[in-house]
Amino acid sequence: MTALDERPEVRVMEDEWTGRRAEALRYALRMSQTTFAEILGVSPRAIAKWASKPSMVLNLETQRIMDTAYARLDAAEVARFRSALVKMSSVITWTGRHAAAVQRALRMTHDEFAEHMGVGRRTVAYWHANPHAQPRPEMQRALDTLYERLTEDQRIRFTHAIDQAEADPETGQESASTMPGFVGLSFVGGEPHMVITFDGGRRITLTTDESLQLAQAMIRAAEVGRG
Incomplete structure (x- = not known):
């Protein structure tokens, strides 16, 4: 039985455990990586990996171990955990x-x-x-x-x-079926046309004037986005 087993359960974690949350929990418990590894029953190397990969989702077995550890935090430790998460989410450059x-x-x-x-x-x-x-x-x-x-x-x-x-890098972006997968050139009636093939298989053909209008629209959208 570890020190964690002796604590009354007071909290429930609803989100998936990531490297960032694991590091926040270690901070809340005020433990070294070695001690944290010992009480969780994992290797110090695993703890270091979580710290270096904050977005990594832990495996299901480790998720259950972390749930148990989190559930037995006292009020002060929960406060430190939440404070650590806030500090870790600070933004240096906005995107x-x-x-x-x-x-x-x-x-x-x-x-x-x-x-x-x-x-x-x-x-x-x-x-x-x-x-x-x-x-x-x-x-x-x-x-x-x-x-x-x-x-x-x-x-x-x-x-x-x-x-x-x-x-999920696609989060917040257009679905794959609407994203251009290939842009090529074709001649229709002797005139050059831009051919855009989307990942979903859909294809559109644009005249030179339409291609120019599309490029101008994309430039305007980029300028708006930066502002």
Whole structure:
């Protein structure tokens, strides 16, 4: 029987355990990696791996072990756990993925979030469709301010949204069936046409003028997204 077995159960963890949450639990228990490994019955190497891969989802057996450990935390340890999660979710550079995550944390629609941030709805949609896009410096500062004002529960939801997005890179993007898989050139009636084949098998053919209009629209969308 370990020290954890002697504690009364007081909490239930509802989300999946990731490397980030495991590291937060170690912080809450104020244990070294070696001691944490011993009480969980895993190797110190596993603990180090979780710390280096915060978005990694732990296997089912380890999930159950972590559930037991978390359920037996006392109130002070739970507070330290939640505080650690908040600190670990701090943002250095905002991207479309982070902006979409904070929107989910606030449980706002595109229109509500756009109004809250003082931008157009198209900008919010662009952030969702382009998770690696980086908003302009003034928007980075606005997102910094918004993040600082989040409640603890909202920050935990933000962290969960980031974990989900990192585990599934397609999160927040268009479905694969609507994403261009191949762009080629074809001649129709002696005239060059752009042929776009989507991953789902759908194909569209554009004239030179239509291709130019599409390129211009994409440039405008990119400019809107950065703002």
